[in-house]
Amino acid sequence: MKVRVKLGSQSQTIVFEQQAPSGVRLEDLRQSVSRQFHLENHSDFQLSLNQNDALSGEDQTLDSFGIVSGDLLHVIGSNLPQENLTRNVNQTQNRRQPLATYSSQNSIESQQHRCIEIHLLWMYKHQHRH
Numbered sequence: 001m002k003v004r005v006k007l008g009s010q011s012q013t014i015v016f017e018q019q020a021p022s023g024v025r026l027e028d029l030r031q032s033v034s035r036q037f038h039l040e041n042h043s044d045f046q047l048s049l050n051q052n053d054a055l056s057g058e059d060q061t062l063d064s065f066g067i068v069s070g071d072l073l074h075v076i077g078s079n080l081p082q083e084n085l086t087r088n089v090n091q092t093q094n095r096r097q098p099l100a101t102y103s104s105q106n107s108i109e110s111q112q113h114r115c116i117e118i119h120l121l122w123m124y125k126h127q128h129r130h
Helices: 026-036 082-127
Strands: 002-007 010-015 046-048 072-076
Touching: 002 026, 010 026, 026 046
Parallel strands: 002 072
Antiparallel strands: 002 010, 046 072
16 A cells, blocks of 8 residues: 655655555554655654645554555644754745746757657658658
8 A cells, every 4th residue: 555645845655565555553653754765753743645634543454444555644733853854845945946947948858859750741742752
């Protein structure tokens, strides 16, 4: 079973090998999230399906919440370390510029490929006329 978990702008995939949602407790998931996101005290946060309502019942299995493999959960809580959230936002902002540059390069290359295709098509049509 896999679930995606998001804390701020950071996203991680938590994998429970060869386990169905009925075999994973909320407490198991919270411990894994704590390790993945380096949260020292896993009582400082809650998990939510909708970013507002915390899931409760540590002994409840994930299927009792309607969680299936591939679902996205959100880490929520007022005691989350702000430096993690700030660092994640800064990392995202730093990645935006190269992505924009890459997108613009892709756009230029796409236009160049289209021009080449048009030119080749024109040459092909003119060769078959003679």
